[in-house]
Amino acid sequence: MLTSATYDVRRLGAQLRSGVRGTVHDDATARALYATDASNYRVVPDLVVVPTDVDDLAAAVALTAAAGAPVTMRGGGTSMAGNAIGGVVIDASRHVNKILDIDTAARTALVEPGVVLTHLLAAAKPHNLAFGADPSSGSRATLGGMIANNACGAHSVAWGTTADNVRALEVLLADGTRTTFTSHGDRGALTALPGAEGELHRRLTGFVDANETAIRQRFGLFTRQISGYALHELLPERGYNVAALLCGSEGGFAATLRATVGLTPLPAARVLCVLGFADSIASAECVPTVLAHSPLTMESINDQLVDRLPGEVRRAAIDAGLPAGRAWVLVEMGGEDLMAATMAAEKMLVALKDSGSPATASLVTEPAAQAVLWRCRTDAAGLATRRADGAEAWGGWEDAAVPPHRLADYLRGLDELMARYGLAGASYGHFGEGCMHMRIDFDLLSDDGIRAYRAFVEEATDLVVALGGSVSGEHGDGRARSELLGRMYGADGLALMAGMKDIWDPRRVLNPGVVVDPPPLDADIRHQAPLQRKALTLFAYPDDNGDFAQAQRRCVGIGKCRQTSGGVMCPSYQATREEKHSTRGRAHLLWEMLQGDVVTDGWRSTEVRDALDLCLSCKGCLSDCPVNVDMATYKAEFTHHHYAGRPWARPLSHWSMGWLPLWSRVAATAPRLANRLARGPLVKRLGGIAEEREIPRFAEQTFTSWFAARPVNAGPRGQVLLWPDSFTNHLAPQVGQAAVAVLEAAGYQVVLPARPVCCGLTWISTGQLNAAKRRLTSSLTTLAPHLDAGTPIVGLEPSCTAVLRRDALELLAGNERAHRAARQTHTFAEFVLASGWQPPQLDAQALVQTHCHQHAVLGFDADRTLMAKAGIAADIPDSGCCGLAGNFGFERGHYQVSQQVGERVLLPAVRNAAPQTTVLADGFSCRTQIAQGTDRRALHLAELLAGGL
Incomplete structure (x- = not known):
């Protein structure tokens, strides 16, 4: 979406160029690249800033906030809810990405916000340590983004969410104050501090004291209640945990500059139990029995995802131990050695059998076989965006959570609701935490489809709330769910969150419109606006109904192409680390070329030509991208049209x-x-x-x-x-x-x-x-x-x-x-x-x-x-x-x-x-x-x- 800025963009751009050492972009390429993330939304930024280090990042935030411009912090751009688009985008992933220290005695790491999770895991592994929250996007998700969303991941059932594993956060406030918040603060000492820092703590403690009963009744009722602000973290029994409050605030309270995070000791051995069921509801009914045996993970997938895997991977998964069924639960058990882990798993399987569960099961101990089976789950976010018949599926209702013992009830209700709306989808998620991710075949291209989408998510919200759940169980609220918070928390709950926002950001310049004062959830849907150009192509695109635009919609922004270790995709990004040289960046620019309001020259676009120049046409994305983006073919197509009638060029x-x-x-x-x-x-x-x-x-x-x-x-x-x-x-x-x-x-x-x-x-x-x-x-x-x-x-x-x-x-x-x-x-x-x-x-x-x-x-x-x-x-x-x-x-x-x-x-x-x-x-x-x-x-x-x- 293109909107008019409420501030002097040109003047701010000049101030940023003179005040930061990094790069400041207002060109079409950068604005197009950062207009979307991994969500259904598109909001074109006014400026894009890539700071060189932490001090540069702080300067960029301070200058932008002082100008009254919206500050949008961005990491890997993997947000599925539209949490980090629009305004002035400040990209911390490019340079502000150092692991500054690993303290093995204290089991902590000091990191900058642009550190990618897998890089931290690799640095901690030689010490037999790991960061407890490990979302499947970890090969490109940054710690700053994980803090903003309170990311959880597969092991949160055992090791907690990001908020549970953050020890301290060095941040920059909206007024330019640079300070540090810890996970357990002395209220008396903090409120006695002089200046802006002490005033902030006095207002926070006063807010909690005035609203303590309401906060206890509404917030922190179960682990995956990620929606809204974590106001309960300021309660006395939580130790006045301001650092945890900042986790999940989606950049609306402060900008993270450095984080001290806790590291978890890894179990000496792990085994994987794969449970097969006839359907997802039957699989959900085993959750209470399995949880009683303290699993490390309890993750679900279904046949619609497995059918979308490359044939080679699907066969390997069956060979590795995927049992018969149409829905599967992957349960990981740990122990002090392989025998102990195996015995724990076998004890769980006996209990499952005694409970009358119809599960088929296989016990996988070989790490390579476990890795094959985990790929079925980690690639799910991309695989689910296309059904086996090629139909498009979308997020939008993909992150709700309920207390785990209510999960089967939620899935029954959701099935009934989807049947009423004539919808279908693939599901996967964190069964042990009652959190389900879904891709549903919404029609997000037409006005009627958008209206049906809104009606569906409103009814689905009511279903979740009735079960004591949360509309977001991991990915935050962003543009997809912030409007729904009123149905979840009521007017008084919204007032509490607005009051907290005013304490931290009274001018509402830090990621405005997220959680508080949200735009409608059906505004700025990226594919709703009609494309300006219908592309006539030479390749047939048989898997995309012969439509080049539909081929570009394959890229939903998951960003697996941004991984920097392993795999074939994407070699030029692995060399340059620049967004425009990733498969995702190129796909976004091609889509923007078709849209025509930012990249305006169509097939003659120099922005697209330059981004495609370093594409090696290796076709690695065709197999490694979960949605099978084929950038080599798109490059050949574009190049043909770009030079058509101009052989001399x-x-x-x-x-x-x-x-x-x-x-x-x-x-x-x-x-x-x-x-x-x-x-x-x-x-x-x-x-x-x-x-x-x-x-x-x-x-x-x-x-x-x-x-x-x-x-x-x-x-x-x-x-x-x-x-x-x-x-x-x-x-x-x-x-x-x-x-x-x-x-x-x-x-x-x-x-x-x-x-x-x-x-x-x-x-x-x-x-x-x-x-x-x-x-x-x-x-x-x-x-x-x-x-x-x-x-x-x-x-x-x-x-x-x-x-x-x-x-x-x-x-x-x-x-x-x-x-x-x-x-x-x-x-x-x-x-x-x-x-x-x-x-x-x-x-x-x-x-x-x-x-x-x-x-x-x-x-x-x-x-x-x-x-x-x-x-x-x-x-x-x-x-x-x-x-x-x-x-x-x-x-x-x-x-x-x-x-x-x-x-x-x-x-x-x-x-x-x-x-x-x-x-x-x-x-x-x-x-x-x-x-x-x-x-x-x-x-x-x-x-x-x-x-x-």
Whole structure:
């Protein structure tokens, strides 16, 4: 939503630029990037400030508040309730993110607000300590945001909420006072302090004394009563815990500068009990029985979430111990050793059986298997945004909690309510705390749908209140629930919260409109306003009803792409840590491009072009993003339209590397001359190639010419067509030769297409989609006899194989040959493994780099199995993208990021590998990055197997 500011934005921007050392943004890119979070809401900020350190953060808050402008503190932007959007957004995640101290004796840590939870957990783990609150968004959620929302997480049933684990908070008040509040304060001493600090404590204690009875009756009635302010924390029996009061105040009382948090000792051993039920209501009925045995966690998922998991993960979960059922409860038990933890779990299972519970159960002790099962739960927030049939589902009623013994009653009532409104959804949550998260297929795109949404949440609120519950059990109130607090607390309860807000922030400049004085819950819904542009696209987007806008709505802002350790997604963000280089940031900018009121140039947008420039097109988001955002495809689509009718505006690299298959065929006529020319600086300048890069050498003899000179070797098991991709054919023919040797050893006659073929990969990655379609169509025509005959096709280059398996279907929608090719195309490992051939026993050690497209599109299970069958002990580091990524790492301006990505895990792992360890990488880009960044040469799996024949 675009609104007129009530203050002089330009003047404040100038004051901030002169008063802080960080960056101050008022450009379209920054305002678009920070207009949304992980909620259904959109409010475009006036300014975005990225301070450099704690003092800079304090200065930014003080200047903004003094100007009467709304101060909106932001961490990872993972708020699901719209808690941190609009006004002047101050992003603490970029630089104010240091772990300052870990005191193992006191079991505390001193952190800045931008510290990501998993970073704190990693720092505490060597000391066998952890932070007790651990939400599933912990790989990107910051401690400042967790404090603001009083985040809880899976282990809160045993270790408490954030408020229970905060010892002290150093904050900046709205009037510029910088002070510290602790978890247990001496009221008398604090009220005797001089100045503004003492006056604040005198007003707080006076407020509590005047309203003590009302506070006891309304606040703090059960653990997950997160909605509203935690006024009960100031009661005498709570120890006058001002730090805990600040937790859950959603930035409305003060800005956190530093936090001292308590750390919990980790149990020596844990086991996971997975309980299966026919439905969620039956699973909820086991809660009291399980809670009696003091579990560490008690988390729920249902079949709608499991069905949305990637097939590979779903199968792994079943193998790991997911029992029969349609709803599951994950119960974690701890102990001083594995035997004690197992005995505790078995005792709980006996009690469950004696209670008459219909649960099926499995007991999982292996950590790797536990991790697979936990992924089913941790990815739930994203998985639930799309139903198995592709329909969109949303938050909005996703965070209510009731006392745990009333949970089954709540779910029954909610089912009845949803049936009355014709709604369906997927649920998951913290059963041990009575807190349910949901994604429901609300219609948030039309006026009628919005009205129905409002009516539903009002009735659902009444249901929760009748059961003694809270409309928020974890994520805070924000824009989604603040308006509902009147139904929960009544007018007198609202008056108490308004009075508390006035004590801390009388000018109402700290995150205004949240908890107190809220806008309507159905205002500023991000997708309600009609898009300004209907995008006509070349890709079909079959999973999004052919609608590019619906594809952009996949990103609901969860921010898993902002994680900085592990996984393939998102390599450029892991290198730069800038929001616009995350998958989420790019998706938001694409959506804003379609909306058209902030990013106004449509397909010609330079804001979107610049954000997409560092996208490596690795497709990691397609598999690692819980909602399967496919930024590589979106980038190709955008790039095609951005340069449509303007070929002169394209980067030079689009003509050099985008047309690589053509130039390779030219080079094949005189490879020595081509290689000499490629070593000179002129080719790099004319081709837009980074000076630091060495251009790979063209082979003296192409793979296809080598193959044509061979005698025909008929195989008893029939024909297999080997796809001669441009990289194998012109740059690495030894890979093709090795594949021929293996396939013939397996009993097949290897054939090649009758004419040159190309999948169009390089044209796709550079957004030259019409050219790609022509080459794909021509190649499929060449393949027609083999497609008609059902001949299996084996690909050696993962990126080209992925085009045949996926991209071709979307680029040539309705082309039956493309569908046949996708069905008949196999990776080298898939085909060899399925053939039943026994490979040679190599007794080898290998460091293996998984190609991004293998990870995201093709799957890597067959490679693992084939290597094990051949006696290859594979070390497969969680390295993510190699950093070269086809043309990306060769392009001028990309070398530094390319190397940063490679140096994150892969290149150091290769350098540290023992000399006798073989380095394996099926992708030509991966092998090139390894060759140019280390002194090792990587092999294709086909080469290693062929060497053992």
